[in-house]
Amino acid sequence: MSSQVISPGSDWTFEIIECYEREIARIAANYNLDTYPNQLEIISAEQMIDAYSMVGLPVGYTHWSYGKQFLATEQRYRRGQIGLAYEIVINSNPCISYLMEENTSTMQALVIAHAAFGHNSFFKGNYLFRTWTNADAIVDYLVFARDYIAECERRHGELEVELLLDSCHALMNYGVDTCRQPYLRSDEEERAKQLAQEQYIEEQYNDLWRTLPVEPNLDRREDNVRFPSEPQENILYFIEKHAPHMDPWKREIVRIVRKMAQYFHPQRQTKVMNEGWATFWHYTLMNTLYDEGFLSDGSMFEFLQSHTSVIFQPGFDDPRYSGINPYALGFAMMSDIRRICESPTEEDRRWFPDIAGSDWLKTMDFAMRNFKDESFIAQYLSPKLMRDFKLFSILDDDTKDHLAVNAIHDEAGYSLIRQELAEQYNVASQQPDIKIVDANRRGDRSLTLAHSRRARRRLDDTADEVLKHVAFLWGFDVRLDEIDEGGKIAVTRETKICAA
Amino acid sequence: MLQVIDRRLNGRHKSAVNRQRFIHRYKQQIRKAVADAITDRSITDTSSGEKISIPTRDIKEPSFRHGRGGSTETVHPGNKEYTAGDTIKRPPSGGGDGRGPNASKDGEGEDDFVFQLSREEFMDLFFEDLELPNLAKTQITRTVEHDSVRAGHTRDGIPASIDIVRSLTGAMARRIALQTPLKRELRSVEEELEALSECDEPDQNRIVVLQDQVQHFKTRIKAIPYVDEFDLRFHNRVLRPRPKTQAVMFCLMDVSGSMDEQRKDIAKRFFILLYYFLNRSYEHIQVVFIRHHTTATEVDEEEFFQSRETGGTVVSSALELMNKIIAQRYPLSDWNIYAAQASDGDNWPQDSGRCRELLVEQILPKLQYYAYVQIAVERQQQLWQEYDAIRAEHPHFAMQTIIERAQIYPVFRELMQKREA
Numbered sequence: 027m028s029s030q031v032i033s034p035g036s037d038w039t040f041e042i043i044e045c046y047e048r049e050i051a052r053i054a055a056n057y058n059l060d061t062y063p064n065q066l067e068i069i070s071a072e073q074m075i076d077a078y079s080m081v082g083l084p085v086g087y088t089h090w091s092y093g094k095q096f097l098a099t100e101q102r103y104r105r106g107q108i109g110l111a112y113e114i115v116i117n118s119n120p121c122i123s124y125l126m127e128e129n130t131s132t133m134q135a136l137v138i139a140h141a142a143f144g145h146n147s148f149f150k151g152n153y154l155f156r157t158w159t160n161a162d163a164i165v166d167y168l169v170f171a172r173d174y175i176a177e178c179e180r181r182h183g184e185l186e187v188e189l190l191l192d193s194c195h196a197l198m199n200y201g202v203d204t205c206r207q208p209y210l211r212s213d214e215e216e217r218a219k220q221l222a223q224e225q226y227i228e229e230q231y232n233d234l235w236r237t238l239p240v241e242p243n244l245d246r247r248e249d250n251v252r253f254p255s256e257p258q259e260n261i262l263y264f265i266e267k268h269a270p271h272m273d274p275w276k277r278e279i280v281r282i283v284r285k286m287a288q289y290f291h292p293q294r295q296t297k298v299m300n301e302g303w304a305t306f307w308h309y310t311l312m313n314t315l316y317d318e319g320f321l322s323d324g325s326m327f328e329f330l331q332s333h334t335s336v337i338f339q340p341g342f343d344d345p346r347y348s349g350i351n352p353y354a355l356g357f358a359m360m361s362d363i364r365r366i367c368e369s370p371t372e373e374d375r376r377w378f379p380d381i382a383g384s385d386w387l388k389t390m391d392f393a394m395r396n397f398k399d400e401s402f403i404a405q406y407l408s409p410k411l412m413r414d415f416k417l418f419s420i421l422d423d424d425t426k427d428h429l430a431v432n433a434i435h436d437e438a439g440y441s442l443i444r445q446e447l448a449e450q451y452n453v454a455s456q457q458p459d460i461k462i463v464d465a466n467r468r469g470d471r472s473l474t475l476a477h478s479r480r481a482r483r484r485l486d487d488t489a490d491e492v493l494k495h496v497a498f499l500w501g502f503d504v505r506l507d508e509i510d511e512g513g514k515i516a517v518t519r520e521t522k523i524c525a526a
Numbered sequence: 527m528l529q530v531i532d533r534r535l536n537g538r539h540k541s542a543v544n545r546q547r548f549i550h551r552y553k554q555q556i557r558k559a560v561a562d563a564i565t566d567r568s569i570t571d572t573s574s575g576e577k578i579s580i581p582t583r584d585i586k587e588p589s590f591r592h593g594r595g596g597s598t599e600t601v602h603p604g605n606k607e608y609t610a611g612d613t614i615k616r617p618p619s620g621g622g623d624g625r626g627p628n629a630s631k632d633g634e635g636e637d638d639f640v641f642q643l644s645r646e647e648f649m650d651l652f653f654e655d656l657e658l659p660n661l662a663k664t665q666i667t668r669t670v671e672h673d674s675v676r677a678g679h680t681r682d683g684i685p686a687s688i689d690i691v692r693s694l695t696g697a698m699a700r701r702i703a704l705q706t707p708l709k710r711e712l713r714s715v716e717e718e719l720e721a722l723s724e725c726d727e728p729d730q731n732r733i734v735v736l737q738d739q740v741q742h743f744k745t746r747i748k749a750i751p752y753v754d755e756f757d758l759r760f761h762n763r764v765l766r767p768r769p770k771t772q773a774v775m776f777c778l779m780d781v782s783g784s785m786d787e788q789r790k791d792i793a794k795r796f797f798i799l800l801y802y803f804l805n806r807s808y809e810h811i812q813v814v815f816i817r818h819h820t821t822a823t824e825v826d827e828e829e830f831f832q833s834r835e836t837g838g839t840v841v842s843s844a845l846e847l848m849n850k851i852i853a854q855r856y857p858l859s860d861w862n863i864y865a866a867q868a869s870d871g872d873n874w875p876q877d878s879g880r881c882r883e884l885l886v887e888q889i890l891p892k893l894q895y896y897a898y899v900q901i902a903v904e905r906q907q908q909l910w911q912e913y914d915a916i917r918a919e920h921p922h923f924a925m926q927t928i929i930e931r932a933q934i935y936p937v938f939r940e941l942m943q944k945r946e947a
Binding site: 040043044047048051063064065066067068069070072073075076079080088089090091092093094095096097098100101104120124127184188192195196197198199200339340341342343344347350415416417418419420421422423424425427428429430431432433434435436438439443446447449450457458460477479480481482483484485486487488489491492495 | 599
């Protein structure tokens with residue numbers, strides 16, 4: 027077999043990387059992995075820190091918060107508190123993966139299998155990414171965003187742009203559509219629409235109107251129309267479109283931040299699946315590579331050592347515990363689906379009649395394409411896996427003195443645990459549910475947001491800070507009602523704009 | 527389909543702009559940290575940056591988040607003993623249940639945000655708003671002059687700079703290298719020809735062939751040029767900026783009995799600041815240390831800061847020595863001269879007037895700047911009064927008192943304050 031081994035030593039060369047990519051691509055094709063073309067980029071550790079602080083993007087606009095991120099990462103790296111991830115992969119077409127020059131040749135093979143084939147095929151296949159992100163255009167858009175913001179800084183001053191970005195960033199998580207299907211508009215249509223909108227707003231805003239004699243009938247009719255007619259979850263979108271008199275360039279920047287948020291949103295929703303899928307495939311691909319004699323025994327050990335530490339899951343009482351490791355859970359679930367397909371137990375047949383004994387490649391492909399973390403866990407978390415992880419559920423109710431164990435990994439608890447774990451990965455329910463409920467268009471132009479409390483969970487006090495940012499963007503007074511489960515307003519926070 | 531791109535050659539400092547923005551935004555906090563740092567900074571440490579820490583709460587980015595309280599359900603791995611329905615004592619808030627971002631708030635206290643400033647960034651913040659006093663001479667000499675210095679050899683140049691020896695050495699080596707194989711062949715042909723001609727019945731045809739060959743090789747050997755163009759080597763010369771902006775800094779310190787360790791330490795820090803400061807503006811700085819009690823001596827740095835003498839104080843002795851050293855070693859046309867004097871203000875009563883004379887008549891005209899710091903509480907000493915009179919007439923003479931360490935920097939700033947022209 028030694029004649030086949032791609033890299034006998036631990037140093038990599040460009041030939042070795044290309045050779046690994048070729049072999050892995052061949053094996054991946056046998057497993058029907060559908061990927062974007064790959065672009066592997068070799069970078070140094072410092073560049074990796076750069077990439078880290080730019081949220082992994084190859085191009086980014088300038089903002090102090092990225093500098094903060096950079097300093098923090100650099101400091102922790104220097105002190106040896108963190109090792110750098112050995113890969114970053116970008117959802118783009120071609121799919122860009124970063125390989126660190128410090129990696130050994132085995133690690134490069136692992137990263138290629140994990141990122142360039144695992145994540146890559148997930149980006150290309152999963153419905154969220156297909157619906158909400160445009161891999162062909164992202165790099166161009168990033169370049170546009172960077173240049174546009176740089177141009178704005180030149181024209182309007184760095185400070186002005188920085189303040190605007192601060193405010194947008196505070197609302198970044200509320201710059202995302204979750205329900206509406208995106209209507210794909212061409213760029214031109216977009217511009218035309220935006221222009222029309224601007225004109226409309228300019229026409230709407232006319233101070234003279236205040237002095238017009240009131241026509242009671244007309245007024246009542248208009249007042250009855252609540253605006254927006256339905257609560258709006260995408261706060262940044264609403265501000266971009268409806269802020270009473272925001273400069274067009276500011277609207278464009280709001281839009282850029284919103285687009286970035288939308289681009290990243292699928293990644294927040296598929297952490298477990300995405301990492302699980304990539305980890306499952308690097309494991310499978312590397313094993314096949316070894317079986318075919320392309321990996322030396324030494325490389326295989328190195329790979330396994332790294333793989334096991336990636337999927338390590340400490341228990342809740344372990345000092346190293348910091349929540350469930352998405353790599354561990356994801357990898358275990360993906361492997362478990364394969365197991366259920368290939369060698370189902372009696373229990374599996376009962377829980378998963380549809381997939382038990384089916385073709386594992388097809389089943390996994392279906393799972394990868396059509397789910398997000400929440401629904402994926404709700405659909406595929408098996409009793410065996412709950413037992414393996416010894417999962418249990420804790421109820422922490424601040425009106426009670428004690429924590430209560432709700433359910434454990436037993437027959438009575440499986441369903442509840444599955445349901446709760448799924449909920450834990452529901453991005454929409456983990457972040458406070460805040461919507462725009464009213465924009466006063468005829469009167470003081472104030473904006474009202476409402477937070478619907480769930481399980482009596484309040485907002486923490488940074489909400490006041492965020493509200494200031496909303497008011498800064500909106501340009502008029504902003505109110506935030508916290509509504510309890512009974513539908514009553516429990517707390518109202520307000521930010522007044524002193525002078526317009 | 528696959529593309530492998532080596533990005534390592536791209537810029538490594540993509541985040542430099544963002545880093546700069548961050549520092550700019552939190553300048554107030556960082557400047558404070560820098561000022562704190564110099565108070566505790568080790569004296570010999572002139573080349574490193576500084577670790578800066580600012581409170582995390584100052585740089586937080588807000589977002590809508592859930593606060594504490596309410597009712598939450600979370601799933602954890604690794605159950606060993608619990609069964610459904612068990613109750614567990616609530617761990618102290620922030621304790622090990624790892625429940626999201628609130629956990630660390632009360633548990634361990636928020637860490638400061640710590641990062642490293644580079645030396646340049648540190649210095650820039652440190653000296654912000656300060657301008658080197660009396661920069662006139664520096665400004666004039668800023669126009670950099672160049673010296674042409676030898677720097678090895680190149681393959682092209684003007685005929686005047688041909689290095690003949692090196693060119694011919696190379697040519698000879700090339701000739702030997704190219705001729706040797708030909709000569710070897712020629713020799714073998716000639717030998718064969720000779721053998722043939724000694725033969726009884728020479729093969730005439732063969733002789734003709736061989737003679738042709740001899741001719742052929744001779745022509746080829748001849749064709750190898752004696753000196754070829756690529757043998758030529760030229761002297762290479764590069765322009766190196768000639769440092770004109772050089773400065774000498776005189777450190778004068780009283781080491782008489784009344785200067786205790788603490789006072790000396792303050793003086794030391796003050797000198798260091800001045801050194802940093804000059805370091806930014808001059809390419810070459812020499813430092814002359816003069817210590818004095820009743821007599822003055824020039825010493826090295828270590829001795830300057832460590833020795834301690836007893837006895838009285840005669841300040842003029844140090845000034846005289848400084849004047850002498852300037853005259854001997856530092857011609858005014860080449861040097862910018864700065865002096866800083868630290869003392870506790872004690873002086874032999876009859877000497878203070880002499881000091882003033884010396885300074886005004888001899889020394890100050892030669893100097894860019896003279897800074898006097900008195901490390902003592904009481905001001906009304908004779909030396910101070912005499913110096914005070916000088917200050918009125920000479921704008922490049924400055925004086926201040928320092929009582930404790932933390933004052934060094936403010937006083938230094940004040941002394942070196944930007945002056946109105």
